Every structure is written in structure tokens, then in C-alpha cells.
Amino acid sequence: MNRLSKSWKVLEFAIAAGLTAGVSIMAMAAEPVTPAKPDLARGQAIAAQVCAACHAADGNSTGGAYPKLAGQHAEYLVKELKDFKPQPGGKPPARNNAIMAGFASALSDQDMINVSAWFASQTPKPGFARDAKTVPEGQKIWRAGIADKGVPACAACHGPTGQGIPVQYPRLSGQWSEYVVAQLYAFQQGTRNNNEPMRQIAHRLSDDEIKAVADYAAGLH
Known part of the structure; x- marks a missing residue:
């Protein structure tokens, strides 16, 4: 094989390798992003340190001023926490609550997932109709x-x-x-x-x- 033929073979291999790598990268980009897994231990810690004063550490608040969070859907709790935060473009929060806005703003997205999963895993205490x-x-x-x-x-x-x-x-x-x-x-x-x-x-x-x-x-x- 002469020098020109060898050079062409090297170039051909490089192009093929580049195309293969490109396809692999595109395939990786097309794969769905796996939602972050909740860390219940971290969620429990956040609940005890941040949420317990109003909602109780297990999410069974002791009075109607604050909602029971025990057994609530984790996905719903994450959404609501995000709604307490100021919206992009300087828009006000979808839920106007100064106290919760402060707490929610201090939590990362992962922390929201963690604490929501913790409350969702707790057993809600039953209520009753009063009238x-x-x-x-x-x-x-x-x-x-x-x-x-x-x-x-x-x-x-x-x-x-x-x-x-x-x-x-x-x-x-x-x-x-x-x-x-x-x-x-x-x-x-x-x-x-x-x-x-x-x-x-x-x-x-x-x-x-x-x-x-x-x-x-x-x-x-």
C-alpha cells in the first residue's frame, strides 16, 4: 500500500470514528433525565430543623393555622414550595405568603424533593367533621x-x-x-x-x- 493509500485509510477511519462518537453523544442527549431520588434522612433533618415549629416533625400539625403535610403527595408539595418563591422576571409568587416565601427560597430543588418525600412517607392522623x-x-x-x-x-x-x-x-x-x-x-x-x-x-x-x-x-x- 503506497503512502497516499495509507493516508486515505487513516482519514477514512477518523471520519467513521467521529461520526460514531457524534451519534453516541446525540443518543445520550436524547435520553430522558432521571428525576433526582429523594434522600429521606436529609428530608427528615430539614423537617425537624425548619418545618417542625408549624407543621410538626412528622407533618401532623396541631392546629388549623398550618396544614397537615403527613401523607400529602410529594409531587404536589414540591410544586407548592416552588410556587411560594418569586417567579422569573420579577413576578410575584403564585402563592403570596411571606413566611413560606422565606423558607422556600432557602431550599434547593433537591432539598424540596427530600423534605416533600419525607412528609409524604408519614402517616396522617385522621380528622373529623365538627358540625x-x-x-x-x-x-x-x-x-x-x-x-x-x-x-x-x-x-x-x-x-x-x-x-x-x-x-x-x-x-x-x-x-x-x-x-x-x-x-x-x-x-x-x-x-x-x-x-x-x-x-x-x-x-x-x-x-x-x-x-x-x-x-x-x-x-x-
């Missing part, structure tokens, strides 16, 4: 909605027993009724803007209807 007189109305709204007001059944999104759907719809079974009432008011008043359907539904409910359905949800199991 027997409003249970029938709350049950009707939960199961069938209010047709003449355009209010859909709560069960359609949150489930017949209030277990919810990860990411989109939170677990409301056993949640403090005072907290649910406060959130429906927040949707009405525009201090919570991270769910347009809920904002519209809240505007169609009277104060009595809000209290009835929130109390009913507290007793779901």
Missing part, C-alpha cells in the same frame, strides 16, 4: 357539586375519599377545616393564584358553602 348540621350540605357539594352555580363535585378531582391526585390535586382527607377555608378564601381574594379552576370555583361558593364542604372534607377517611 353535624352542615355535613349533609358538605357531602352534597363534595359528591355532586352545585349545578346551578357551575360548581363541579370536589370528588371529581380530589377523589371520593379525599385522597387527591399527585401533582395537581392535594389530599384533603383529614385536613384541618380551618386551613381549607383559608385557602378557598385565598383563591377568592387573589393571594393564591396557582390554580385557575380553583380560583373560579371559590368565587362561586358562599361563606356557608365553603365552611360546610371544608368541614366535611376534614372527616373523610
Whole structure:
């Protein structure tokens, strides 16, 4: 083989190798990114150091001023933590809460995943309805909605027993009724803007209807 033939063979091999490497890189780029795995030990530490004062270390808060987080969907909790943070472009947070904005801003994305997974892994303590007189109305709204007001059944999104759907719809079974009432008011008043359907539904409910359905949800199991 002469020198020219050898040079051509070397060039040909280099081109083939380069193409192979390029295809490999493209294939790697096309592979889906695996979500970060939660570190429950780190999540427990964050819960104990940062969250426990309001939500309790196991997520079973002791009063309606703060929601129960035990058993809540991890994906939903991560989303809500991100919604407390200021949005890109200087836009305000989708959930306006100065206290939670400070805590959420101090957490990395991985820390949010860790602490959310920790609370999701905890067993929620059951709640109960407190006003027997409003249970029938709350049950009707939960199961069938209010047709003449355009209010859909709560069960359609949150489930017949209030277990919810990860990411989109939170677990409301056993949640403090005072907290649910406060959130429906927040949707009405525009201090919570991270769910347009809920904002519209809240505007169609009277104060009595809000209290009835929130109390009913507290007793779901």
C-alpha cells in the first residue's frame, strides 16, 4: 500500500470514528433525565430543623393555622414550595405568603424533593367533621357539586375519599377545616393564584358553602 493509500485509510477511519462518537453523544442527549431520588434522612433533618415549629416533625400539625403535610403527595408539595418563591422576571409568587416565601427560597430543588418525600412517607392522623348540621350540605357539594352555580363535585378531582391526585390535586382527607377555608378564601381574594379552576370555583361558593364542604372534607377517611 503506497503512502497516499495509507493516508486515505487513516482519514477514512477518523471520519467513521467521529461520526460514531457524534451519534453516541446525540443518543445520550436524547435520553430522558432521571428525576433526582429523594434522600429521606436529609428530608427528615430539614423537617425537624425548619418545618417542625408549624407543621410538626412528622407533618401532623396541631392546629388549623398550618396544614397537615403527613401523607400529602410529594409531587404536589414540591410544586407548592416552588410556587411560594418569586417567579422569573420579577413576578410575584403564585402563592403570596411571606413566611413560606422565606423558607422556600432557602431550599434547593433537591432539598424540596427530600423534605416533600419525607412528609409524604408519614402517616396522617385522621380528622373529623365538627358540625353535624352542615355535613349533609358538605357531602352534597363534595359528591355532586352545585349545578346551578357551575360548581363541579370536589370528588371529581380530589377523589371520593379525599385522597387527591399527585401533582395537581392535594389530599384533603383529614385536613384541618380551618386551613381549607383559608385557602378557598385565598383563591377568592387573589393571594393564591396557582390554580385557575380553583380560583373560579371559590368565587362561586358562599361563606356557608365553603365552611360546610371544608368541614366535611376534614372527616373523610
